[in-house]
Amino acid sequence: MSAPTEFKLNTGTVIPSVGLGTWQAPPGHVKEAVKHALKSGYRHIDCALICKSGDEVGQGIKESGIPRSELFITSKLWNTYHDRASESLEQSLKSLGTDYLDLYLIHWPVRLVPNETSNLLPTNPDGSRSVDREWNQQETWKQMEALHASGKVKAIGVSNWSIPYLEDLSKTWKVVPAINQVELHPYNPQHDLKKYCDDKGILLEAYCPLGSTGAPLLKDEQLIKIAEKNKVSVATICISYQVNRGVVVLPKSVTPERIADNLKVIKLDDEDMKTLDGMAASGKQQRVNTPLFGWDLGFHDWYGVGNKNAPSADAVTVKA
Numbered sequence: 074m075s076a077p078t079e080f081k082l083n084t085g086t087v088i089p090s091v092g093l094g095t096w097q098a099p100p101g102h103v104k105e106a107v108k109h110a111l112k113s114g115y116r117h118i119d120c121a122l123i124c125k126s127g128d129e130v131g132q133g134i135k136e137s138g139i140p141r142s143e144l145f146i147t148s149k150l151w152n153t154y155h156d157r158a159s160e161s162l163e164q165s166l167k168s169l170g171t172d173y174l175d176l177y178l179i180h181w182p183v184r185l186v187p188n189e190t191s192n193l194l195p196t197n198p199d200g201s202r203s204v205d206r207e208w209n210q211q212e213t214w215k216q217m218e219a220l221h222a223s224g225k226v227k228a229i230g231v232s233n234w235s236i237p238y239l240e241d242l243s244k245t246w247k248v249v250p251a252i253n254q255v256e257l258h259p260y261n262p263q264h265d266l267k268k269y270c271d272d273k274g275i276l277l278e279a280y281c282p283l284g285s286t287g288a289p290l291l292k293d294e295q296l297i298k299i300a301e302k303n304k305v306s307v308a309t310i311c312i313s314y315q316v317n318r319g320v321v322v323l324p325k326s327v328t329p330e331r332i333a334d335n336l337k338v339i340k341l342d343d344e345d346m347k348t349l350d351g352m353a354a355s356g357k358q359q360r361v362n363t364p365l366f367g368w369d370l371g372f373h374d375w376y377g378v379g380n381k382n383a384p385s386a387d388a389v390t391v392k393a
């Protein structure tokens with residue numbers, strides 16, 4: 074038996090189980106990465122307005138010659154657009170050179186108020202992020218539902234939403250999110266969130282599946298052992314782990330051989346899945362992507378406001 078190459082969304086349409094991540098791909102490399110990925114067999118590309126690489130992704134798609142109808146393209150509403158969802162979408166559509174998205178996500182459940190410091194990552198005079206602490210995320214979701222009804226986005230979902238945030242949204246949602254894209258890898262499996270989303274019919278997507286920049290997870294001894302046993306790369310184990318547990322996975326690479334390798338998914342046996350499922354609980358629990366919005370996002374292990382395990386602000390790299 075092999076691992077699934079696609080999953081079904083709660084909209085009834087299918088989503089390829091592996092998609093190309095495009096975050097932190099250096100300018101000039103994204104177009105080639107997208108072209109190479111499409112040539113290698115990828116049909117799913119994950120983008121975001123904040124990555125500012127939509128133009129290159131669009132060019133890569135165009136030059137690949139693959140018809141739009143064969144592709145699954147995702148983009149995300151950025152934090153400074155929670156009150157202007159349609160404007161954010163139009164920008165993404167324009168840069169990607171398409172008139173619809175297969176999936177549109179709210180990137181974070183955090184509204185930032187744009188000001189003269191920046192349009193996308195505005196700060197307050199004390200350097201903290203200019204978070205709108207009064208904003209109701211249910212209002213953002215209403216706009217997402219309207220975009221869905223317009224047909225410009227075939228499915229809508231969220232990203233970086235914890236159980237308490239989903240619970241709050243569920244009080245008013247008319248359309249159940251199709252996807253929740255969150256940080257998932259063997260050091261951060263989020264089994265509780267997985268169970269919650271399974272019960273609600275929300276499919277999870279794994280970002281940072283290799284541990285993000287420099288793929289630090291690939292040096293883990295336990296993962297190396299599993300890779301040796303299966304005679305595949307450690308990246309294949311990390312990627313296959315997500316697909317085997319029913320999660321879409323979004324590895325990023327701009328390196329041609331890695332792009333091709335990352336599309337390979339194998340069926341893992343019960344013993345390997347047990348090891349992978351238990352790695353975090355055995356003492357390796359760790360997140361690699363913790364932007365300092367100064368806001369408690371409701372994840373029990375999150376370095377947010379109110380989390381007693383939070384390190385000092387400058388101990389965490391600011392990424393967004």
Ligand SMILES: NC(=O)c1ccc[n+]([C@@H]2O[C@H](COP(=O)([O-])OP(=O)(O)OC[C@H]3O[C@@H](n4cnc5c(N)ncnc54)[C@H](OP(=O)(O)O)[C@@H]3O)[C@@H](O)[C@H]2O)c1
Nearest residue numbers: 094095096280281282283284285287288308325326327328
């Ligand atoms: N929704 C969100 O808030 C959010 C946050 C973070 C990420 N994401 C999405 O998830 C995607 C993936 O996350 P990520 O980019 O942070 O990290 P990742 O995919 O876990 O890791 C990317 C790193 O691993 C390297 N790599 C890739 N394949 C490899 C292989 N087979 N062997 C060795 N090294 C390999 C890449 O290097 P090279 O590129 O140099 O090959 C890069 O340094 C993003 O691109 C983005 O689309 C979403």
